[in-house]
Amino acid sequence: MSYSISKTRHTPFSARLGQFLRDYYIYLVLILVVVLLSVANLDRFDLFERGNFLNPKNIVNILRVSAPILTLAGAFTLLMVSGHIDLSVGSAMSLAAVVYASLAINGVPFLMAFGLTVVVGVLLGAINGLLVVKLKITPVIATLITLSLYKGVALLMVQDGVSAIKSGGGLKMPGWFNDYGRSGVLLNLPMAFWVAVLVTIALIVVQNKTLLGKHAAAVGGNPTAARLSGVSSNKIVILLYVVVGVSAALAGIARSSFMSLGDPLSGDGMELTAILVVLLGGTAFSGGEGRVLRSFIGALIIMALTVGMLTLVPAYYQTLVVGTVLLIAAASNHLVSRKGSK
Amino acid sequence: MTQQQSSALSVEGLTKDYPGVRAVDNVSFTIKQGAIHCLVGENGAGKSTLVKMLTGVLQPTSGSITVAGRRHCPRNPQEARDGGIATLFQELHVVDELTVKENLTLGMEASRFGFLVNSKTDEVAIETLATIEPSIDPEARVASLSVAQKQILEISRAASSGASVIIMDEPTAALSEREVERLFAVIRRLRDANVTVVYISHKLDEIFELGDDVTVFRDGKHIVTKPLDEVDGRQQLIELMIGRTVFQQYEPRDIADAEPILQVEHLKTSLLKDVSFHVNKGEVVGFYGLVGAGKTEIARAIYGADKFSGSVRFNGKEIGPTPHDAIAAGIALVPEERRTQGLFTNLTIRENVPVMNLEKISTTGMLSPSRERQAAEHFVAQLGIATSSIEKHTEKLSGGNQQKVVLAKCLFAEADLLLLDEPTRGVDVGAKTEIYDVIKALANEGKSICVFSTELEEILGICDRIILLYEGMLEEELLNGEDVDIAHILNVVTGGAEHKGQ
Numbered sequence: 001m002s003y004s005i006s007k008t009r010h011t012p013f014s015a016r017l018g019q020f021l022r023d024y025y026i027y028l029v030l031i032l033v034v035v036l037l038s039v040a041n042l043d044r045f046d047l048f049e050r051g052n053f054l055n056p057k058n059i060v061n062i063l064r065v066s067a068p069i070l071t072l073a074g075a076f077t078l079l080m081v082s083g084h085i086d087l088s089v090g091s092a093m094s095l096a097a098v099v100y101a102s103l104a105i106n107g108v109p110f111l112m113a114f115g116l117t118v119v120v121g122v123l124l125g126a127i128n129g130l131l132v133v134k135l136k137i138t139p140v141i142a143t144l145i146t147l148s149l150y151k152g153v154a155l156l157m158v159q160d161g162v163s164a165i166k167s168g169g170g171l172k173m174p175g176w177f178n179d180y181g182r183s184g185v186l187l188n189l190p191m192a193f194w195v196a197v198l199v200t201i202a203l204i205v206v207q208n209k210t211l212l213g214k215h216a217a218a219v220g221g222n223p224t225a226a227r228l229s230g231v232s233s234n235k236i237v238i239l240l241y242v243v244v245g246v247s248a249a250l251a252g253i254a255r256s257s258f259m260s261l262g263d264p265l266s267g268d269g270m271e272l273t274a275i276l277v278v279l280l281g282g283t284a285f286s287g288g289e290g291r292v293l294r295s296f297i298g299a300l301i302i303m304a305l306t307v308g309m310l311t312l313v314p315a316y317y318q319t320l321v322v323g324t325v326l327l328i329a330a331a332s333n334h335l336v337s338r339k340g341s342k
Numbered sequence: 343m344t345q346q347q348s349s350a351l352s353v354e355g356l357t358k359d360y361p362g363v364r365a366v367d368n369v370s371f372t373i374k375q376g377a378i379h380c381l382v383g384e385n386g387a388g389k390s391t392l393v394k395m396l397t398g399v400l401q402p403t404s405g406s407i408t409v410a411g412r413r414h415c416p417r418n419p420q421e422a423r424d425g426g427i428a429t430l431f432q433e434l435h436v437v438d439e440l441t442v443k444e445n446l447t448l449g450m451e452a453s454r455f456g457f458l459v460n461s462k463t464d465e466v467a468i469e470t471l472a473t474i475e476p477s478i479d480p481e482a483r484v485a486s487l488s489v490a491q492k493q494i495l496e497i498s499r500a501a502s503s504g505a506s507v508i509i510m511d512e513p514t515a516a517l518s519e520r521e522v523e524r525l526f527a528v529i530r531r532l533r534d535a536n537v538t539v540v541y542i543s544h545k546l547d548e549i550f551e552l553g554d555d556v557t558v559f560r561d562g563k564h565i566v567t568k569p570l571d572e573v574d575g576r577q578q579l580i581e582l583m584i585g586r587t588v589f590q591q592y593e594p595r596d597i598a599d600a601e602p603i604l605q606v607e608h609l610k611t612s613l614l615k616d617v618s619f620h621v622n623k624g625e626v627v628g629f630y631g632l633v634g635a636g637k638t639e640i641a642r643a644i645y646g647a648d649k650f651s652g653s654v655r656f657n658g659k660e661i662g663p664t665p666h667d668a669i670a671a672g673i674a675l676v677p678e679e680r681r682t683q684g685l686f687t688n689l690t691i692r693e694n695v696p697v698m699n700l701e702k703i704s705t706t707g708m709l710s711p712s713r714e715r716q717a718a719e720h721f722v723a724q725l726g727i728a729t730s731s732i733e734k735h736t737e738k739l740s741g742g743n744q745q746k747v748v749l750a751k752c753l754f755a756e757a758d759l760l761l762l763d764e765p766t767r768g769v770d771v772g773a774k775t776e777i778y779d780v781i782k783a784l785a786n787e788g789k790s791i792c793v794f795s796t797e798l799e800e801i802l803g804i805c806d807r808i809i810l811l812y813e814g815m816l817e818e819e820l821l822n823g824e825d826v827d828i829a830h831i832l833n834v835v836t837g838g839a840e841h842k843g844q
Binding site for chain 1: 399418419420423429431434435436437438439440444448449450451453456457458499
């Protein structure tokens with residue numbers, strides 16, 4: 001994107017091919033996955049009916065289910081570009097889901113419930129950021145601590161003997177609660193999906209056009225250089241954790257709307273999915289490198305695989321297949337980029 | 343030379359104390375506006391510490407700094423730059439993942455509501471870069487640049503920052519001759535624009551070619567500040583730098599008929615250019631040169647820690663290519679960075695001593711605690727390691743005692759050749775003498791020792807033979823003795839031999 005290499009005219013074909021692969025491999029992988037899944041599910045005489053992967057209903061379904069990870073991928077990318085990580089995103093998501101569902105079921109109107117939950121996301125992100133920056137706890141450990149804490153609070157907010165906040169016992173979820181995650185508003189896709197798209201567009205702008213985006217790459221690429229250049233890394237890091245916290249809250253809202261309940265375990269494992277998706281998108285684990293859009297595509301690939309394979313192979317093969325795809329992506333990415341650098 | 347009236351920067355009674363060491367001692371001097379002011383002094387003279395205080399990396403213990411008439415007390419590099427001082431540090435500080443253009447303006451970006459906007463700063467930065475090195479594409483990623491190109495990028499950044507004072511710490515270390523010429527042109531242009539450049543270099547020719555004034559440091563003290571016109575050539579500058587420092591007395595030893603134990607022929611790495619030498623049994627050989635002259639590279643090549651071409655024969659046999667082979671052959675390295683490369687600081691003295699030769703304290707794979715303890719106690723006594731117990735964690739020991747533990751490790755490995763890379767760096771004066779005594783005692787026992795050092799005092803104090811290095815080349819070999827010409831040595835390691843040849 002902004003790293004265009006000039007003078008392509010004079011470079012040999014192999015180098016240009018390598019550059020092309022590096023820039024576009026994620027899209028090629030997406031196309032490959034979609035083609036493979038379509039061929040595998042091909043129903044020749046009934047192209048737009050059930051059974052075909054490219055069936056619009058199927059696509060809509062996948063995108064609806066994907067809303068949470070699509071919301072999270074961009075923010076998580078920026079954080080990893082800055083050389084940090086947040087293992088508490090799953091718990092933050094669960095907590096946000098529970099808070100949102102509690103507000104909704106107690107009659108708080110949509111916008112207010114939505115806004116308050118986002119504020120909770122800001123808080124959770126800020127706590128992570130402060131632990132890392134002020135108490136100087138290693139990001140992995142700091143967010144492992146908050147993973148437990150946030151999940152603990154989420155579990156406490158649900159009454160004894162009930163597994164999640166949902167209709168029943170005289171309380172009923174309002175109609176809009178479910179609509180946000182399920183009812184199509186544009187192209188038959190729900191609000192939750194469009195929010196994910198908006199968040200991603202906003203973060204692409206942040207990455208390419210703002211101080212925050214540029215300084216995130218500087219802090220992750222060479223912390224000493226960033227500090228000596230007068231970049232205030234602390235502010236950048238806290239801000240990025242807040243952005244991740246907000247995205248986790250939005251993801252929690254999307255998930256609870258889709259499931260119609262506030263499940264304190266609904267975000268479990270999300271941190272691993274987020275890491276997988278971001279790495280698949282070509283983000284460097286050590287920081288400095290990574291693009292928001294590619295992680296978004298990475299999330300689409302993982303979700304297409306997970307959902308698309310439901311009809312193909314037994315569910316217990318899924319994790320294995322996802323792991324294999326990631327392995328191939330990581331290995332080829334490594335090979336291509338090593339060839340490319342001098 | 344231009345006429346300057348006002349002062350760009352002045353320091354008054356500036357002092358910096360470290361535990362046990364006074365790095366900068368009550369320094370006062372003034373730098374004129376619009377001049378190229380050179381700072382010279384040996385390693386450890388206090389130049390770098392001074393620069394770190396000027397740029398907010400370190401805070402002075404006492405004293406004051408004035409920039410353009412205002413009190414300057416930065417707490418970080420950002421505040422230093424806000425105060426008008428930009429710095430080019432010795433190490434490279436660029437972000438590989440960003441583009442050249444993004445690096446040029448890092449930390450100085452113009453923005454509106456957090457959004458990056460184009461500004462004069464960008465244009466000036468790109469223009470400056472284009473004048474120094476037009477071949478660098480502002481849109482290229484920094485990862486694709488060479489070291490020299492990265493250096494030029496940093497220079498452009500400092501030059502275009504709008505600072506009134508720019509400090510350059512050894513900016514030419516990685517540059518080719520052509521690039522150096524371009525850099526000098528830029529520095530002169532900065533001077534014409536009334537920018538003050540503080541230029542630090544060990545290469546004295548550069549100082550004479552470029553500088554208006556010079557300040558000499560020695561042992562943390564300010565010796566003199568005067569126009570370079572009034573300095574009478576390299577020799578006088580060198581004399582000012584070394585002063586009448588009393589060197590530790592070298593006692594000539596009788597090793598004339600010893601046979602060679604180590605023979606190095608045509609050693610080449612990316613830095614070393616065909617280095618050949620030998621070391622005799624029981625001899626202490628000193629390798630002296632500036633930072634980057636190739637000392638560490640020689641030590642690491644012999645030890646098998648780095649790849650090289652050429653031949654290294656020890657006791658008549660080629661050594662294998664790994665440190666494991668070197669240790670087995672009887673070679674041990676005391677590395678440059680004691681804490682990170684030499685010691686397991688989280689372990690005790692007892693656990694550190696035997697790590698290079700665990701076989702010696704074990705029977706059929708089981709460690710013998712009693713033999714481990716005996717070994718540790720033996721070396722604590724032999725080397726005079728000051729500690730309450732062998733169970734003390736090595737991170738709690740002083741620098742000198744830590745270094746003795748590293749030596750103990752090597753001795754326990756039954757090494758016949760010890761490679762000591764900066765053996766007394768960060769060690770206080772008393773412990774230095776003790777380490778020198780240990781080295782001499784080991785040589786008298788018949789061990790061969792190579793000392794790689796940037797401290798001339800150390801080289802002259804303990805080495806029988808001295809090898810002078812400059813930019814990866816073995817310039818000269820000389821025997822130590824009373825008649826050794828210190829000025830000549832300094833001349834050679836600062837590039838004076840080439841100077842003479844021209």
